[in-house]
Amino acid sequence: MTDITSTPLSSNIEADAAVGARQKVIATLAAASAEAVAEKFNALPPQSYELVRQPETGLVMVRGRMGGTGSPFNLGEVTVTRCVVRLETGETGNAYSLGRNKQKVLQSAVIDALWQRPAMQDRIETDIIAPLAEAQQGAKETVREETEATKVNFFTMVRGDN
């Protein structure tokens, strides 16, 4: 735990907001298809970077909770691929994604690193993160609307009860 009395509250809030924004970048890239990430990546000017951690596939054990809200238990594993890169200018980019696509996480890590470069952040947000997030939100809306059309009203047939 950081001692909040030693730092001004406003800087904590800023730090939290920065973490939140970065989490959104990483999550949006993870949720995107490999093709969508590649398309966005290829539209960027070429970058030179070094691999801090090679794209690597492994397992994460997914946990559930007893009854949905109780103590945790291990449900089963998922395949996960991750990667860390460092740009010439020093920014470190991280990526995690379900699945085994190494190119996707490599490209995602570079995009995450670029997003941290102040001169690039707006462009990455506008050209990559916002449109990907919007497409993902749209896909979710479609699922919700299709599901809503199957909403049912059951009537019980006893004692005149409806």
Add this chain to the structure above:
Amino acid sequence: MYVAVKGGEKAIRNAHKLMAKRRRGDTSVPSLTLEQIAQQLSHAVARVMGEGSLYDETLAALAIKQARGDLIEAAFLMRAYRTTLPRFGYSQPIDTAKTLVERRVSATYKDLPGGQVLGPTFDYSHRLLDFALAAEEDGLEKPAETARVEDDSMPRVTDLLGDEGLMEPDPVTDEDAPVGDLTREPLSFPADRDLRLQNLARGDEGFLLALAYSTQRGYGRTHPFAGEIRYGEVEVEFFAEELGFAVTLGTIKVTECQMVNQFKGSAKTAPTFTRGYGLVFGQVERKAMSMAMVDRSMRWQELGEEPSAPAQDVEFVLSHSDNIQATGFVEHLKLPHYVDFQAELDLVRRMRGEWFEKRRQEEEEGSAAQEAAE
């Protein structure tokens, strides 16, 4: 006992080649793509991911193709593959309240907040073969109906009961308490509920279905109601050490079942409903329901019930639920047991020799006695 044998290399190689040819079948018929399997045989894929205990749709599709549709063999391939990968760690527990719900039904309330949505289901279908599918051409598309979403909040039925104090609360332990993991330590007894649920989540659907059915037929009755079944996508979050914060890895599809069962109470606590819980990868409702019923049955001790049935016997259930272990032990009987069998042959020959010798002696004694009597 299995004793190693040598030889047969050429026959084995040729048998595997022949298997590959038979797997492919008539080459004038297009080969299945993994996308076709993942998209169009999603229940098979879900079962293989669940029982293989590894969520990866493309890998499961490959396993199904390689196993020629033998789903237990496919799950076996998944279990073998996972041993080749490093473990990054454990996810944060998934929050099923935040599921992007594609299906949510309750057999206990007809009107419940958020409503009942049937989603994609075989329920209420007439189980008539649809010959239109046999004649279906590529590109045939039937768009699904849509409706405007007013309010998409869907509280859990068990939480609604809990708010009224009618449901026993979920067990809560210290978040730092260790969680049992069958992939790290072999199963041992007594097994706590965390290990039991992990075992059931990767257990054989048919075995759990039969056990759940047995409880309904009177072998350890638990009076279940399907309080809620929900299916949909849920986010998986993982705490990344190097970043110092949690990252979302993506979404997985899960089916959750909350069984509401009969009561528990004591002089100190008022009677409440009790519960069994099922959670599985993919849309596998039959198994999620069976899991919840068997979970509840195995809680007899904690709820002060009498054990009388197979579904309540924790050691029996957990020791036989894993179809990879079960098939390994049953199917190993196919492998050469020549040395073992040679010993049995010697034994049965000796027993028969003794038996015939004894009978000969008895006959001799019998005829001697008869002669004496005459």
